[in-house]
Amino acid sequence: MSFSESKRYAIFVLSLFAFLYTTTLLRGRFQHLVTTPNPIALESEPIFEKENATLVILARNSELKGVLLSMKSLEMHFNTRFQYPYVLLNDEEFTNEFKGRVMLATNAPVQFGLIPRDHWVQPAWVDEAKAEQSRERLKAQNIIYGDSISYRNMCRFNSGYFFKHQLLQQYRYYWRIEPDVKYFCDINYDPFKFMIKNNHTYGFTIALYETPETVTTLWDSVKEFMVKYPQYIANDNAMDFLSDDGGKTYNMCHFWSNFEIADLDFWRSEAYQTFFEFLDNTGGFYYERFGDAPIHSIAAALFLPKHKLHFFRNIGYQHSIYQHCPSSYEAGSNTCSCSWWNTIDYTKASCLPRYEAMMSKELGMTASPLPWY
Numbered sequence: 001m002s003f004s005e006s007k008r009y010a011i012f013v014l015s016l017f018a019f020l021y022t023t024t025l026l027r028g029r030f031q032h033l034v035t036t037p038n039p040i041a042l043e044s045e046p047i048f049e050k051e052n053a054t055l056v057i058l059a060r061n062s063e064l065k066g067v068l069l070s071m072k073s074l075e076m077h078f079n080t081r082f083q084y085p086y087v088l089l090n091d092e093e094f095t096n097e098f099k100g101r102v103m104l105a106t107n108a109p110v111q112f113g114l115i116p117r118d119h120w121v122q123p124a125w126v127d128e129a130k131a132e133q134s135r136e137r138l139k140a141q142n143i144i145y146g147d148s149i150s151y152r153n154m155c156r157f158n159s160g161y162f163f164k165h166q167l168l169q170q171y172r173y174y175w176r177i178e179p180d181v182k183y184f185c186d187i188n189y190d191p192f193k194f195m196i197k198n199n200h201t202y203g204f205t206i207a208l209y210e211t212p213e214t215v216t217t218l219w220d221s222v223k224e225f226m227v228k229y230p231q232y233i234a235n236d237n238a239m240d241f242l243s244d245d246g247g248k249t250y251n252m253c254h255f256w257s258n259f260e261i262a263d264l265d266f267w268r269s270e271a272y273q274t275f276f277e278f279l280d281n282t283g284g285f286y287y288e289r290f291g292d293a294p295i296h297s298i299a300a301a302l303f304l305p306k307h308k309l310h311f312f313r314n315i316g317y318q319h320s321i322y323q324h325c326p327s328s329y330e331a332g333s334n335t336c337s338c339s340w341w342n343t344i345d346y347t348k349a350s351c352l353p354r355y356e357a358m359m360s361k362e363l364g365m366t367a368s369p370l371p372w373y
């Protein structure tokens with residue numbers, strides 16, 4: 001090999017090394033662009049294994065905006081990370097616009113269901129003349145939704161039928177969402193897992209008083225039921241939350257059912273089914289205006305031992321004029337977009353002090369509900 005030939009050879013070998021070195025370096029440097037998923041996509045991946053649970057929304061087509069607001073709030077604070085599926089129910093077919101927009105509001109699976117007519121409308125055996133009188137009476141008394149038939153249908157559906165809907169059959173736990181509700185704080189854990197791990201059946205965030213005019217005969221019926229079916233009443237029940245005189249009268253306290261995280265099997269149980277049938281047969285959903293909140297609450301308080309109830313103190317939540325706002329310490333997060341002192345919990349409108357007084361007895365304390373009670 002001549003000198004010039006060996007020079008060319010050396011330059012070729014050096015260039016080859018330089019090329020290989022540079023490409024290796026560049027490949028290492030930009031590797032993440034090829035293999036690392038988009039961080040947004042990564043965030044929306046479920047980190048945890050999900051429980052057998054769903055987010056349930058009953059809504060009308062006209063409530064699309066409110067549904068989207070509620071979903072945005074829940075997605076932002078919880079479901080973008082957890083990806084629980086939604087079930088939306090309506091007594092009419094959802095429009096394509098409604099369905100399309102709801103599906104665009106989440107990456108989680110969504111199902112839309114039509115409520116069977118006989119689970120919704122006023123039953124034929126209800127005396128319409130008597131029901132009409134009740135509507136007029138409550139309207140004259142300025143009771144909210146006093147003259148509304150659809151509101152009554154909704155309360156009866158939520159009391160006795162939502163868990164019978166075909167789309168809910170596959171699920172064990174649910175979280176009830178309503179249009180126009182707001183979640184204030186990041187929820188950095190899975191409340192369904194929490195319920196299961198702690199053997200809870202029914203969870204709430206706000207407890208308040210029912211309007212007495214809507215449930216005038218309810219407690220008499222409940223007392224009759226307790227005499228007829230003592231086998232369904234739990235030994236260590238939460239009667240002290242419902243009554244201040246050992247069960248003689250109802251103090252109107254209930255868990256506000258527009259937020260519920262609960263076990264569907266409780267509503268499917270023989271005790272609850274018998275209870276609902278018993279109350280439904282009184283006609284009270286139409287001859288008065290029984291709400292699903294007192295019905296659910298009375299059942300949960302009487303048929304379950306206290307420890308199966310749970311106050312979600314750490315979930316910041318608002319529905320209409322009332323809100324529960326935890327401190328960041330309670331919420332376990334600095335993300336709450338509410339002021340902890342602006343919370344219904346220890347105001348006169350709240351039944352939480354009664355609940356806590358009852359629970360503190362469990363701990364061997366004798367707390368009175370609160371000085372201003």
Ligand SMILES: Nc1nc2c(ncn2[C@@H]2O[C@H](COP(=O)(O)OP(=O)(O)OP(=O)(O)O)[C@@H](O)[C@H]2O)c(=O)[nH]1
Pocket residue numbers: 057058059060061063089090091092150151154177178179258320
């Ligand atoms: N599909 C359908 N949903 C209804 C109807 N009436 C009420 N709902 C839903 O039932 C739930 C409770 O109804 P609301 O009107 O919010 O009753 P409320 O919470 O007692 O009263 P507000 O303080 O007005 O929110 C909400 O999820 C509504 O969207 C109805 O006629 N059809």
Ligand SMILES: [Mg+2]
Pocket residue numbers: 178258319
């Ligand atoms: Mg509402």
